[in-house]
Amino acid sequence: MVRVMDGKGAALTLAGISHHFGSVTALNHISLTIQVGERVALLGPSGAGKSTLLNVLNGTIFPTTGQVNLLGRSLHHLSSQQLRQVQRHLGRIHQHHDLVANLAVIHNVNAGHLGRWSAPKAALSLAWPQAVETAANALEQVGLLDKLYARTDLLSGGEQQRVAIARMLVQDPQVVLADEPIASLDPARAHDLMALLRDWCVQAGKTLVVSLHEVAFAQTYCDRLIGLRQGQLVFDAPVAQVSDSMLQGLYQLAP
Numbered sequence: 001m002v003r004v005m006d007g008k009g010a011a012l013t014l015a016g017i018s019h020h021f022g023s024v025t026a027l028n029h030i031s032l033t034i035q036v037g038e039r040v041a042l043l044g045p046s047g048a049g050k051s052t053l054l055n056v057l058n059g060t061i062f063p064t065t066g067q068v069n070l071l072g073r074s075l076h077h078l079s080s081q082q083l084r085q086v087q088r089h090l091g092r093i094h095q096h097h098d099l100v101a102n103l104a105v106i107h108n109v110n111a112g113h114l115g116r117w118s119a120p121k122a123a124l125s126l127a128w129p130q131a132v133e134t135a136a137n138a139l140e141q142v143g144l145l146d147k148l149y150a151r152t153d154l155l156s157g158g159e160q161q162r163v164a165i166a167r168m169l170v171q172d173p174q175v176v177l178a179d180e181p182i183a184s185l186d187p188a189r190a191h192d193l194m195a196l197l198r199d200w201c202v203q204a205g206k207t208l209v210v211s212l213h214e215v216a217f218a219q220t221y222c223d224r225l226i227g228l229r230q231g232q233l234v235f236d237a238p239v240a241q242v243s244d245s246m247l248q249g250l251y252q253l254a255p
């Protein structure tokens with residue numbers, strides 16, 4: 001059994017992380033610590049390294065150099081089974097939520113139990129849905145209780161993103177790693193979803209790391225901004241300390 005930390009302290013730590021894809025340097029000597037309960041936005045132009053950084057933080061990319069510590073465990077000392085146990089405490093949300101399109105919503109929400117459920121129980125649940133009340137509670141929190149048995153691909157993009165959030169509520173991770181979760185949503189739904197994520201994190205003491213292209217959303221829903229450009233940290237500061245000129249510098253086109 002992998003022990004993961006609880007209470008206050010460092011949730012995620014990167015020390016001297018670099019990552020190369022062939023000749024491309026996606027991350028260049030990044031060091032940072034994310035404390036339990038922080039809400040951190042990753043900002044930066046396309047190709048800056050935001051998704052790569054999130055994938056290092058969720059243990060799916062093993063960096064070329066540097067040390068990664070996830071929930072009190074060094075990535076370098078984990079077997080693949082131990083890594084999977086740590087990853088159960090890391091919730092992931094993507095722009096293109098990885099839901100199974102032709103299944104009913106309840107099955108996608110119940111995927112939040114995978115890792116806790118045995119393979120036979122997971123298989124049984126596909127024929128005979130298990131933990132219906134838990135799934136219904138999660139869907140109620142995201143305003144989709146009436147869609148419990150709807151086919152997932154018949155929902156709108158915004159509703160499907162909410163199903164992904166409901167799945168995450170069922171998973172109940174310690175840390176949420178979200179990669180452009182609002183990129184395909186209109187402004188009202190984007191605010192709705194970010195508020196939902198923020199409120200859940202605040203109420204349950206969860207940690208959030210979210211990559212965003214919308215600076216105003218980052219300033220509204222997060223308390224710390226990390227600017228990345230060409231794989232390097234440009235700034236890492238509380239929201240109030242990040243000025244407009246710092247943000248302009250982050251996004252300016254190369255001369």
Ligand SMILES: Nc1ncnc2c1ncn2[C@@H]1O[C@H](COP(=O)(O)OP(=O)(O)OP(=O)(O)O)[C@@H](O)[C@H]1O
Nearest residue numbers: 021024025026044045046047048049050051052053
């Ligand atoms: N699997 C891969 N193979 C090769 N190069 C990659 C791979 N993934 C990312 N890269 C490169 O690494 C760099 C960082 O990419 P990354 O996807 O992390 O950027 P990003 O900040 O998430 O960009 P965007 O805002 O467009 O999503 C880019 O130059 C990209 O082309």
Ligand SMILES: [Mg+2]
Nearest residue numbers: 050051052179
């Ligand atoms: Mg990306």
